[in-house]
Amino acid sequence: MQIPHQSGQSLIELISNDLPELNKTFRRVGQYLLSAPDGFMHKPVQEIALAAEVSEPSVVRFCRRYGFKGLPDFRIALAMALARGNERSSYLEPRITDKAVVNLAQKKAIARFARTLVGTDRSIIVDSGSTAQLFAESLRDAAGLVIMTTALNIVDALRDASQHTVMLPGGTVRFESRSVSGRLVENTLASMRFDTVYLGADAIDPEFGLSTFNEDEAHQNTAMINVCQRVVVLADSTKFRAPALHRFCELDRIHSIVTDTGLPDEVAEMIEARGVTVHRIDPNDGSTQ
Numbered sequence: 001m002q003i004p005h006q007s008g009q010s011l012i013e014l015i016s017n018d019l020p021e022l023n024k025t026f027r028r029v030g031q032y033l034l035s036a037p038d039g040f041m042h043k044p045v046q047e048i049a050l051a052a053e054v055s056e057p058s059v060v061r062f063c064r065r066y067g068f069k070g071l072p073d074f075r076i077a078l079a080m081a082l083a084r085g086n087e088r089s090s091y092l093e094p095r096i097t098d099k100a101v102v103n104l105a106q107k108k109a110i111a112r113f114a115r116t117l118v119g120t121d122r123s124i125i126v127d128s129g130s131t132a133q134l135f136a137e138s139l140r141d142a143a144g145l146v147i148m149t150t151a152l153n154i155v156d157a158l159r160d161a162s163q164h165t166v167m168l169p170g171g172t173v174r175f176e177s178r179s180v181s182g183r184l185v186e187n188t189l190a191s192m193r194f195d196t197v198y199l200g201a202d203a204i205d206p207e208f209g210l211s212t213f214n215e216d217e218a219h220q221n222t223a224m225i226n227v228c229q230r231v232v233v234l235a236d237s238t239k240f241r242a243p244a245l246h247r248f249c250e251l252d253r254i255h256s257i258v259t260d261t262g263l264p265d266e267v268a269e270m271i272e273a274r275g276v277t278v279h280r281i282d283p284n285d286g287s288t289q
Contacts, residue, residue: 010081011066011077011078011080011081012034012037012078012081012082014066015030015033015034015066016030016034018030019031019034025054025058025062026058026061026062026065028052028053028054029048029052029054029058029059029062030062031052032048032051032052033078036051037078037082039051040075040078041075041078041079041082042176045059045060045071048071059071079202079213080202080203080241103236103238103260105283105284106236106237106260106262106281106283107130107131107134107236108134108283109260109281109282109283110131110134110135110234110235110236110258110259110260110281111131111134111135111137111138111234112138112281113258113279113281113288114135114138114198114232114234114258115135115138115139115142117196117232117256117258118139118142118145118196120195121145121195121196122145122146122195123145123146123147123148123193123194123195124145124146124147124148124194124195124196124197124198125147125148125149125194125196125197125198125224125227125228126147126148126149126151126154126197126198127149127150127151127197127198127199127200127221127224127234128149128150128151128153128154128177128178128179128200128217129151129177129200131200131234131235131236132151132154132198132199132200132234133151133153133154133157135198135234136149136154136157136158137157139158139161139164140157140158140160140161141161142161142163142164143163144163144164144165145164145165146164146165146167146194147164147165147166147167148167148168148169148189148192148194149166149167149168150168150169150171150179150180150181150185150220151177151178151179152168152173152178152179152180153178153179155168168180169184169185169188169189170184170185170188171184171185172184172216174214174216174217177214177217179217181214181216181217181219181220182216182220185220185223186219186220186223189220189223189224189226189227190223190226190227192227193227193228193229194227194228194229195228195229195230196228196229196230196231196232197224197225197228197230197231197232198232198234199221199224199225199231199232199233199234199249200233200234200235201233201235201239201249202239203239203240203241204233204235204239204240204241204257205240205241206240206251206267206270206271206274208247209247209248209249209250209251210233210247210248210249210250210251210254211245211246211247211248212245212246212248213245213246214246215245215246217246217248218246218247218248219248221248221249222248222249225248225249225253230255231249231253231254231255232254232255232256232257232258233254233256233257233258234258235257235258235259236259236260236262237259237260237261237262237263237280238262239259240259240263240267251271251274251275251276252274252275254276255276255277256276256277256278256279257271257276257277257278257279258279258281259278259279259280259281260280260281260282260283261280261281261282261283261289263278263280268280268289
């Protein structure tokens with residue numbers, strides 16, 4: 001029987017309380033997760049199975065027991081649970097490979113629509129993240145732009161688009177997110193001006209605003225916002241949830257949010273009441289609500 005993860009308990013609490021009732025195989029997976037959440041967050045499924053002394057399909061079935069499709073979306077929820085529990089920040093952030101495969105149809109639709117918002121932009125900043133990468137890929141055949149990014153995956157996405165001027169600031173490489181961060185990034189941005197920043201977020205709350213797992217990323221996102229005339233947020237509807245650790249932008253600073261039709265009407269109305277345009281894209285046909 002599948003147990004939904006949407007309850008009053010955090011995912012960590014739910015698994016901890018559930019542990020005595022689990023069968024031997026699931027108990028091993030749960031015990032490994034609780035004893036080494038950083039390993040569960042970042043190791044490939046083969047290593048998790050080996051450490052827990054179970055099969056790889058057993059790890060996936062464990063995730064599905066709690067209402068998830070598989071390991072990637074389970075680990076994103078686990079990151080949120082760890083963040084709310086104020087655990088060590090070294091392993092709060094989900095792997096970029098996990099983010100890339102979750103809600104892919106919604107992210108592709110968001111990226112396609114965001115391409116139409118570029119309009120008369122001549123210089124833009126593209127944030128790191130899986131949705132931002134899809135957006136960058138949509139710009140491969142766009143008219144020439146000056147594109148600043150801190151993300152190595154964005155650079156890869158634009159590798160053959162020679163009409164664009166692609167800029168990457170100096171900084172410290174964060175391999176888990178394939179991006180650069182630090183004071184060098186902020187110092188570089190401080191002397192520049194751009195038309196629009198296309199941002200992602202780990203969490204969006206109608207009251208709290210945008211937030212992220214990583215403190216350095218929060219600082220540099222603030223720096224990006226400060227040098228742009230317009231702020232466009234690209235985020236699928238699962239990102240509208242309890243805040244992550246580090247807030248970097250209030251809703252009043254955002255011009256528009258591009259999301260999918262999974263966002264409830266009442267949440268969209270709360271955001272629009274703050275003066276933000278919300279585009280909800282149907283992943284099946286690309287239409288908006």
